[in-house]
Amino acid sequence: MSAVAEAPVAATADARKAGDWLLVATTILLCVWVLLPIYLLLVNALSSPDEVTGFPKRFFPSFDLGSLSFFINFAGVARALWNSVLVATLTMVLSIGFGAPAGYALSRFDFPGKGTFRFLVLMTRAFPLPLLALPLAVMFIRTGLDDTAIGLALVHTTLALPFAVLITFSLFSGIPVELEEAAWTLGCTRWQAFRKVILPLALPGIAASAVFAFTISWNEVFAAAVLTIENRTLTAFLLQSLGESPLYLKFAGGAALVVPALLFIFAVRKYLFAMWGIANR
Amino acid sequence: MNSKALPYLLLMPATLFLCVFFLYPFALVAFEAVTRDGAFTLDNFRTMAGSWKFPVTVRNTLLLAAIVVPIQLAMALLMASVVSQLESGRSAALYIFAIPLGISDLAAGLIWLAIFDQSGFLNTLLSSLGVVDRPIMFLGYQSKLTIFVAVALAEIWRATAIMMVILVAGMGLIPKEYHEAAEVFGAGPWKRFVCITLPLLRPSLQTAIILRVILAFEVFAVVAALGGTNLPVLMGETYNWQFTLQDRNVAAASALLILAISIGFTLFFLRVLRVPKEARI
Numbered sequence: 001m002s003a004v005a006e007a008p009v010a011a012t013a014d015a016r017k018a019g020d021w022l023l024v025a026t027t028i029l030l031c032v033w034v035l036l037p038i039y040l041l042l043v044n045a046l047s048s049p050d051e052v053t054g055f056p057k058r059f060f061p062s063f064d065l066g067s068l069s070f071f072i073n074f075a076g077v078a079r080a081l082w083n084s085v086l087v088a089t090l091t092m093v094l095s096i097g098f099g100a101p102a103g104y105a106l107s108r109f110d111f112p113g114k115g116t117f118r119f120l121v122l123m124t125r126a127f128p129l130p131l132l133a134l135p136l137a138v139m140f141i142r143t144g145l146d147d148t149a150i151g152l153a154l155v156h157t158t159l160a161l162p163f164a165v166l167i168t169f170s171l172f173s174g175i176p177v178e179l180e181e182a183a184w185t186l187g188c189t190r191w192q193a194f195r196k197v198i199l200p201l202a203l204p205g206i207a208a209s210a211v212f213a214f215t216i217s218w219n220e221v222f223a224a225a226v227l228t229i230e231n232r233t234l235t236a237f238l239l240q241s242l243g244e245s246p247l248y249l250k251f252a253g254g255a256a257l258v259v260p261a262l263l264f265i266f267a268v269r270k271y272l273f274a275m276w277g278i279a280n281r
Numbered sequence: 282m283n284s285k286a287l288p289y290l291l292l293m294p295a296t297l298f299l300c301v302f303f304l305y306p307f308a309l310v311a312f313e314a315v316t317r318d319g320a321f322t323l324d325n326f327r328t329m330a331g332s333w334k335f336p337v338t339v340r341n342t343l344l345l346a347a348i349v350v351p352i353q354l355a356m357a358l359l360m361a362s363v364v365s366q367l368e369s370g371r372s373a374a375l376y377i378f379a380i381p382l383g384i385s386d387l388a389a390g391l392i393w394l395a396i397f398d399q400s401g402f403l404n405t406l407l408s409s410l411g412v413v414d415r416p417i418m419f420l421g422y423q424s425k426l427t428i429f430v431a432v433a434l435a436e437i438w439r440a441t442a443i444m445m446v447i448l449v450a451g452m453g454l455i456p457k458e459y460h461e462a463a464e465v466f467g468a469g470p471w472k473r474f475v476c477i478t479l480p481l482l483r484p485s486l487q488t489a490i491i492l493r494v495i496l497a498f499e500v501f502a503v504v505a506a507l508g509g510t511n512l513p514v515l516m517g518e519t520y521n522w523q524f525t526l527q528d529r530n531v532a533a534a535s536a537l538l539i540l541a542i543s544i545g546f547t548l549f550f551l552r553v554l555r556v557p558k559e560a561r562i
Contacts, residue, residue: 019470025362027370031377037438038380041392055416056405098294105291117292120299125492126547127307128359128499129518131536134523135309136302148348157300165295190287219385221422222516241511242505247398250506254391258384264479265383269376273450 038258045246045255051250071252080237081256083149084218087233090153091160091217092210098157099164100206104194106165107172108180112272124162132158133223140227147229155223160213167212167271171205208271216265219257307341310540313533325534329522338513345429345514346497349436353493354486356437357444362474364445365452375449382442389439390506394420397431397507420507428508435503440496444489451485452478494550495543515539 047063145151183193224236403417417425501516522532
């Protein structure tokens with residue numbers, strides 16, 4: 001009697017167990033799909049030039065720094081790296097400097113024109129923004145901004161600013177307005193209340209969106225290639241030397257692009273979903 | 282300070298910035314596309330469409346989007362479902378799945394070059410398994426199909442994360458009670474996914490698809506790294522018109538075409554996946 005009653009229970013337990021195994025297997029498979037290609041690039045970057053161009057390949061790195069040192073000493077690379085960092089830092093400062101006040105205003109005030117502004121910000125996402133570098137190239141030549149870090153940073157800021165606005169908007173919305181009001185009743189001015197109460201709470205999130213802005217600029221290829229000639233960023237340098245550069249230079253350059261990106265994403269991992277979640281509406 | 286003016290003051294820098302670096306260049310690119318030496322003309326579009334490469338370019342770009350986006354949507358849904366089911370290791374899995382989000386399209390192209398190159402890892406694997414005697418040239422000018430497959434794989438690898446993150450955020454908004462109620466009434470996991478998750482996920486699906494489709498028309502550096510000029514795409518041709526052929530009016534016409542296609546698809550998906558106001562959660 002009891003065996004009959006237990007059978008369906010055992011069957012569901014079995015099904016659940018099988019489901020769990022399937023889940024774990026799928027997760028592992030997906031992780032391998034993401035990680036394996038990166039690993040293979042790093043194997044190449046950490047092998048000697050002869051091994052990179054040779055065949056067959058080994059699936060483990062020989063930890064020979066030949067490719068990397070060739071890359072670092074290659075004419076123009078050190079400067080391109082420096083330019084990338086410079087442009088990305090400027091982009092970060094500009095997009096947070098312009099975006100955070102706007103995000104704060106959107107979260108704390110109701111005013112005519114709010115909808116229009118949000119529409120303008122959301123509209124930027126329906127456009128392939130790097131294309132706007134083409135007309136700007138001419139404008140920059142007239143104003144002397146051509147081939148400068150600040151000129152490129154301005155274009156990268158159009159990419160990063162909408163995110164900075166939306167992210168800081170959600171951050172400030174998450175901080176109760178009552179905290180600010182309490183500070184006012186205790187005699188703080190609006191600015192003091194912001195600086196002493198709100199800013200410390202919002203700072204980690206603002207830092208995350210700053211890192212995000214940095215990453216956007218660090219990774220951007222098209223506008224960088226269009227707008228820089230002498231002062232090329234790392235992406236522009238690698239793109240324009242694709243035709244003639246040897247394989248080991250490409251792979252070492254790829255690794256130089258990827259490794260910082262891994263760290264950036266790790267640094268902002270807690271905020272990724274909050275960022276994209278609010279970008280939904 | 283008068284608190285009526287404050288929000289406008291806070292919004293001013295971002296608004297001015299977007300006007301100068303987003304709306305103005307947008308108008309400028311439209312203007313350059315329909316003029317030549319100051320006179321109105323449609324010659325730029327004729328020159329663009331008259332190039333022998335043009336039909337191939339449009340076909341490649343649209344075909345790539347049509348193949349890549351549905352696969353990515355399915356993978357992103359799978360990743361998001363897996364993540365929402367996981368009990369332990371959830372945040373680690375999320376981080377790993379999100380990694381490609383921070384990786385430049387150029388770096389993604391180089392990563393897959395390490396695999397598909399003639400002396401790359403795929404050939405090493407195939408020859409050690411005895412499938413081929415000599416390394417195959419996957420990315421030569423005669424092997425358009427394998428170039429296309431390599432570019433599609435690199436795109437799927439790189440840009441699934443962006444959809445996954447949006448969908449995970451969207452799934453987090455669906456109340457757990459709905460699933461529990463469905464389970465009580467005997468709905469299996471698949472039924473719950475189709476009848477509850479998918480319909481309620483529609484706003485996120487809409488955002489994810491629009492964003493991804495726009496990015497798909499911007500495909501550029503991945504193709505440059507893997508195919509060179511063997512697989513012409515719209516963005517690459519725009520770059521060519523600007524630099525190799527030094528004709529910025531035609532480049533502007535080409536940019537305008539990409540903008541038009543992007544806006545067209547955005548409107549299409551806004552309409553098809555429209556969510557009635559009262560059906561939102």
